[in-house]
Amino acid sequence: MEIDEVFELMKKTNRIKIDSIEITADEIVINIPHISPISIPQTPPIREGIRRIVSPEEPRIEIPEVDWEPPVEKYKGYIREVQFGRPKSEGGRGKVIKIGGQRALYRFEEVQPNPPVVTFDIFDMPMPGLPKPVREYFQDVMEDPVEWAKKCIREFNADMVTIHHISTDPKIKDTSPREAARLMEDLLQAVDVPFVIGGSGDPKKDPLVLEACAQVTEGERCLLASANLDLDYKRVADAAMRYDHNVLSWTIMDPNMARDLNRRLISHGLEGDRIVMDPTTCSLGYGIEFSINAMTRLRLAGLKGDELVNMPMSSGTTNAIGAREAWMAKPEWGDRRYRLPLWEITTGLTMLLCGVDLFMMLHPLSATVIKEFGRLLVSKPGKIEVSSDNYQWIKGLSVGDGNG
Amino acid sequence: MAKKISAMDIYKLLPKINCKKCGESSCMAFATKLQERKASLDQCPVLKSPKFEKNRKKLEELLSPPVKEVWFGYEDRKAILGGEEVMYRYELTFFNPTAIGVDISDKLPEEEIRRRAKFVEDFVFERTGEKLKLDFIALRNASDDPERFVRALEIIQENTKVPVALCSLNVESIERALDVVKSKPMVYAVTEQNFPEMMKMLISKKKKDKKDFAVVLSSSNIKTLKGMVKASLEHGIEDLVLDPHTTPENIMDTLDRFVMIRRSAIERGDKLLGYPILGLPINTYFYVLRGNNPIEQFVKELDKAAAMMEASAACAMLNRYADGIVIHGTEIWELMPILTLRQAIYTDPRKPQTVEPGLYPIGNPDENSPVIMTTNFSLTFYTVTGDFEKDGVTCWLLVMDTEGKAVDVAVAGGQYCGENAKKLIEETKIGEKVNHRIIILPGLAAPVRGDIEEKTGWTCVVGTRDSSQVGEFLRKNWNRILEEWRAKQGSGN
Numbered sequence: 001m002e003i004d005e006v007f008e009l010m011k012k013t014n015r016i017k018i019d020s021i022e023i024t025a026d027e028i029v030i031n032i033p034h035i036s037p038i039s040i041p042q043t044p045p046i047r048e049g050i051r052r053i054v055s056p057e058e059p060r061i062e063i064p065e066v067d068w069e070p071p072v073e074k075y076k077g078y079i080r081e082v083q084f085g086r087p088k089s090e091g092g093r094g095k096v097i098k099i100g101g102q103r104a105l106y107r108f109e110e111v112q113p114n115p116p117v118v119t120f121d122i123f124d125m126p127m128p129g130l131p132k133p134v135r136e137y138f139q140d141v142m143e144d145p146v147e148w149a150k151k152c153i154r155e156f157n158a159d160m161v162t163i164h165h166i167s168t169d170p171k172i173k174d175t176s177p178r179e180a181a182r183l184m185e186d187l188l189q190a191v192d193v194p195f196v197i198g199g200s201g202d203p204k205k206d207p208l209v210l211e212a213c214a215q216v217t218e219g220e221r222c223l224l225a226s227a228n229l230d231l232d233y234k235r236v237a238d239a240a241m242r243y244d245h246n247v248l249s250w251t252i253m254d255p256n257m258a259r260d261l262n263r264r265l266i267s268h269g270l271e272g273d274r275i276v277m278d279p280t281t282c283s284l285g286y287g288i289e290f291s292i293n294a295m296t297r298l299r300l301a302g303l304k305g306d307e308l309v310n311m312p313m314s315s316g317t318t319n320a321i322g323a324r325e326a327w328m329a330k331p332e333w334g335d336r337r338y339r340l341p342l343w344e345i346t347t348g349l350t351m352l353l354c355g356v357d358l359f360m361m362l363h364p365l366s367a368t369v370i371k372e373f374g375r376l377l378v379s380k381p382g383k384i385e386v387s388s389d390n391y392q393w394i395k396g397l398s399v400g401d402g403n404g
Numbered sequence: 405m406a407k408k409i410s411a412m413d414i415y416k417l418l419p420k421i422n423c424k425k426c427g428e429s430s431c432m433a434f435a436t437k438l439q440e441r442k443a444s445l446d447q448c449p450v451l452k453s454p455k456f457e458k459n460r461k462k463l464e465e466l467l468s469p470p471v472k473e474v475w476f477g478y479e480d481r482k483a484i485l486g487g488e489e490v491m492y493r494y495e496l497t498f499f500n501p502t503a504i505g506v507d508i509s510d511k512l513p514e515e516e517i518r519r520r521a522k523f524v525e526d527f528v529f530e531r532t533g534e535k536l537k538l539d540f541i542a543l544r545n546a547s548d549d550p551e552r553f554v555r556a557l558e559i560i561q562e563n564t565k566v567p568v569a570l571c572s573l574n575v576e577s578i579e580r581a582l583d584v585v586k587s588k589p590m591v592y593a594v595t596e597q598n599f600p601e602m603m604k605m606l607i608s609k610k611k612k613d614k615k616d617f618a619v620v621l622s623s624s625n626i627k628t629l630k631g632m633v634k635a636s637l638e639h640g641i642e643d644l645v646l647d648p649h650t651t652p653e654n655i656m657d658t659l660d661r662f663v664m665i666r667r668s669a670i671e672r673g674d675k676l677l678g679y680p681i682l683g684l685p686i687n688t689y690f691y692v693l694r695g696n697n698p699i700e701q702f703v704k705e706l707d708k709a710a711a712m713m714e715a716s717a718a719c720a721m722l723n724r725y726a727d728g729i730v731i732h733g734t735e736i737w738e739l740m741p742i743l744t745l746r747q748a749i750y751t752d753p754r755k756p757q758t759v760e761p762g763l764y765p766i767g768n769p770d771e772n773s774p775v776i777m778t779t780n781f782s783l784t785f786y787t788v789t790g791d792f793e794k795d796g797v798t799c800w801l802l803v804m805d806t807e808g809k810a811v812d813v814a815v816a817g818g819q820y821c822g823e824n825a826k827k828l829i830e831e832t833k834i835g836e837k838v839n840h841r842i843i844i845l846p847g848l849a850a851p852v853r854g855d856i857e858e859k860t861g862w863t864c865v866v867g868t869r870d871s872s873q874v875g876e877f878l879r880k881n882w883n884r885i886l887e888e889w890r891a892k893q894g895s896g897n
Binding site (some may be wrong): 060061062063064065066068070071106107108230252253280282284285286287288289292293296297300324325328332333334335336338339341342343345346349350353354364365368369372373376377379381382384385386387388390391392393394395396397 | 492493494507509511531544545546548571572573593595596599600603604607622624626627628630631632634635639647649650651652653654655656657659660663664667668671672674676677684686687689690691693694698699701702703708711712713715716719720723724730732735736737738740741742744745747748749751753781783787809810813816817870872
């Protein structure tokens with residue numbers, strides 16, 4: 001190709017690519033006129049490894065290397081592990097649940113071995129007073145606690161079930177402890193999850209009811225709810241020891257009181273590994289901050305090595321539903337179908353982050369959310385892949401759905 | 405653990421002349437107040453003299469909280485973040501309630517931008533005599549167009565006076581917005597990717613144009629964040645907020661980072677991480693809206709599910725040191741639990757949540773009016789009086805000293821009892837104001853009815869479970885209760 005031809009070609013195309021050429025000449029002058037500037041696609045300047053050229057008087061601002069280590073603490077103590085249920089190999093019905101066993105306060109220090117557990121509240125008699133957003137899930141089974149328990153497990157994935165023997169209250173039906181025990185037997189036959197056994201709240205009757213129920217569930221490692229300073233807690237502890245169960249040690253938001261009751265139970269002969277503490281859960285908006293303080297202090301004291309308060313903790317999260325902001329139908333507060341469970345979720349999540357291991361709950365949606373957070377809580381850091389972009393929210397969803 | 409500053413450390417640097425000009429009885433008393441953050445150095449005129457300049461500097465250093473307090477917005481309507489001293493609220497108190505921001509997209513029609521901005525400005529949820537509000541607008545550059553971003557900012561500024569966070573990764577958008585913004589904004593965000601360009605622009609705005617703003621530094625790596633802080637401080641940018649990324653797939657990773665940052669600052673004395681933390685529950689909202697709905701079994705509508713999960717993430721963050729959050733959902737049922745939880749967490753545990761026990765006339769009660777007995781827990785008291793007022797209830801309200809506990813808790817704890825009721829009746833001389841001897845108890849106090857009747861000699865009637873039902877209860881029953889009681893008295897005598 002003659003050199004002129006090359007120039008002709010350049011004029012036409014504005015660019016030319018020459019593979020393997022050899023030029024022999026004494027002197028070459030190449031003039032390339034009329035060629036408009038070619039725009040070179042730029043590599044984005046910020047990709048790693050590529051330096052932008054900056055003038056020396058304007059130094060590039062860089063992120064400097066610094067030292068930092070995750071602030072992991074050493075804890076002298078640990079949280080006891082409590083077991084509910086008995087494995088088939090030991091003659092039980094199958095399902096075994098463990099709670100507690102923490103060796104650190106936070107997940108980044110050491111992931112806790114057991115996920116938080118939700119136990120569904122059921123009652124031994126219909127509860128017409130339950131707010132509609134809850135009742136609608138259980139309306140069809142309220143007449144039959146056995147069906148109620150089954151439904152919690154079948155449809156709502158309950159880890160455990162709490163049966164409240166409300167009807168034993170002398171002011172309600174005064175059902176006998178023997179009858180409560182019969183119901184207990186039916187429940188054991190019907191489902192394979194461990195039980196929390198609750199009375200009616202009558203301090204005279206409850207120990208008798210719990211004792212009768214403990215007897216017929218011998219070896220099933222239920223949780224007897226509860227031992228507290230207002231009733232014959234020794235009788236409850238005796239029932240747990242004789243029939244191989246655990247005890248819920250219930251106090252009112254006072255860490256010292258919790259410690260005192262645990263001490264009494266232990267000195268009565270109950271093993272510390274058979275105690276779960278309930279320092280009282282006040283609903284969101286009705287003193288939850290007191291519960292936050294009590295739970296946090298107890299957990300920290302336990303991890304610091306105080307063996308009288310290093311038990312797993314339980315929360316009566318259902319209390320949240322008693323808050324008017326949860327149950328009351330009030331149009332200016334929005335739809336109760338969402339408001340009620342969210343009130344229970346907020347209460348439960350707060351307790352979860354204060355270290356609570358066992359959640360007594362009522363609304364299946366709230367229970368689902370607590371379990372979801374619990375699943376994440378026991379996931380190893382980095383194990384669940386994160387692919388979402390932290391800045392996507394600035395753009396929103398690109399589709400025209402009003403959220404752009 | 406970072407060492408605690410004692411009142412004595414502070415006292416040593418004060419003038420020690422007990423001039424009382426600060427309003428305290430002595431320099432030692434003033435030192436104690438300073439240590440509890442109940443007083444400020446400005447109250448001491450002597451410290452302002454040149455002689456004490458050195459001491460004042462030292463005191464400022466000594467008293468600055470391990471988490472810097474950063475504000476943005478207008479002088480008379482600020483969003484204040486950080487300023488925290490402790491890891492757990494029972495150790496002292498938390499100071500600045502988490503600032504809650506609501507996003508506004510610059511792609512919305514102008515009318516919608518105005519409406520949403522007004523909503524944020526005017527929103528109030530009243531609880532226990534406190535007005536709970538939203539704190540800022542997070543204007544996001546969804547269009548990525550500087551023009552639209554600035555226009556949206558102008559609409560917000562013209563119509564409201566709410567603190568604004570300018571949210572864009574586009575340097576030009578932020579630069580243009582900084583030229584027209586009328587308040588001190590929070591800039592979101594300096595990231596690992598845009599760091600040199602964004603910082604350069606911000607430094608120039610600060611130095612050349614004398615612009616004032618807070619800046620969010622963003623990275624999921626805490627070490628990198630710390631490096632970014634160091635670089636910012638070296639260039640004179642000091643009002644910093646940290647965004648350690650909100651990952652909706654696993655919010656626990658995010659919460660871990662919040663705790664690591666806060667613990668580094670407070671317990672390990674790491675000054676470079678002593679800055680407020682920003683959480684983005686809005687990421688959870690959009691994540692669910694894109695179809696990742698973990699509660700599908702119960703809530704099919706994606707926007708409702710998104711709002712529920714966003715509120716859950718927000719509440720988790722409030723429990724883990726978030727000093728600011730950005731949310732998208734604005735349904736009242738979503739905002740109520742977030743605001744209520746914030747109120748609870750930031751209540752000062754040093755102040756008892758109580759009202760004065762005693763006798764409170766509600767309406768215009770006379771000798772035939774009912775006597776109702778509640779507790780001195782402020783929440784109970786305000787709920788009860790609020791309901792009574794709304795329902796036109798006329799009564800004598802006895803407020804028992806239950807050490808600030810709610811009815812059910814006080815019944816279980818033994819403060820709501822016959823002995824205290826007797827004392828209250830004697831002290832208030834309620835017996836001289838009415839011609840009956842009947843007390844109406846809250847439904848939750850039913851278990852102690854016997855005890856109260858026995859100790860006081862008054863007849864107790866168990867009323868409703870909730871104070872909102874009292875009006876109806878009284879309209880239906882009070883006359884009958886009164887007549888029955890009188891008949892009984894008559895027959896007894």
